[in-house]
Amino acid sequence: MGGKPPWFRCDPLKLGVTLSLMQPNEALVYTVLMLRVMEKSGPVMETERSLHRRTGLSVKQVSAALAGLASDGHVIALGRDRYDVPDTHAEIARQQTLAAQREYFGKPQRELPSDWVAIKNAVIERDGLVCAYCGDFNGPFEIDHVVPYSRGGENEPNNLCVACKPCNRSKGARTPEEWLS
Numbered sequence: 001m002g003g004k005p006p007w008f009r010c011d012p013l014k015l016g017v018t019l020s021l022m023q024p025n026e027a028l029v030y031t032v033l034m035l036r037v038m039e040k041s042g043p044v045m046e047t048e049r050s051l052h053r054r055t056g057l058s059v060k061q062v063s064a065a066l067a068g069l070a071s072d073g074h075v076i077a078l079g080r081d082r083y084d085v086p087d088t089h090a091e092i093a094r095q096q097t098l099a100a101q102r103e104y105f106g107k108p109q110r111e112l113p114s115d116w117v118a119i120k121n122a123v124i125e126r127d128g129l130v131c132a133y134c135g136d137f138n139g140p141f142e143i144d145h146v147v148p149y150s151r152g153g154e155n156e157p158n159n160l161c162v163a164c165k166p167c168n169r170s171k172g173a174r175t176p177e178e179w180l181s
């Protein structure tokens with residue numbers, strides 16, 4: 001996985017409070033498991049031995065830390081050496097939503113403004129997920145510049161609409177009038 005280390009995308013304040021309330025060994029085991037679960041976007045396989053190697057704690061210390069974490073509900077032992085960290089669920093769900101949106105709308109173009117996500121969401125909220133040109137509601141969808149950006153059309157909601165990918169690609173750098181004539 002590329003990008004930033006996962007904990008920058010967590011709630012740092014909540015993470016800090018959570019860790020400060022744990023025994024040091026528990027905090028160490030918790031951090032390792034939490035990051036592994038974030039990385040895998042779901043439960044992970046670990047043993048007391050593998051956690052011993054990852055943390056430098058003794059197997060006995062790992063075992064005691066796991067018991068403490070499980071009794072507090074910070075770690076759930078699913079059996080067969082599988083562990084889950086429920087604190088990560090909201091963040092994983094958020095990342096999966098973002099990934100699905102990226103897949104749905106494609107990568108933003110280079111010249112898009114910094115508040116493009118907010119603009120795009122406003123257009124989707126206004127238009128719904130329906131192609132403005134052919135009425136398709138199955139997607140995949142893109143955001144079309146009615147007057148093409150390359151020809152001076154602005155990144156303003158009144159120059160943007162939801163379009164299905166085939167329509168948007170077919171229209172290209174043309175106005176609707178040019179495209180349809």
Ligand SMILES: [Zn+2]
Pocket residue numbers: 131132133134135136163164165166167168
């Ligand atoms: Zn369409």
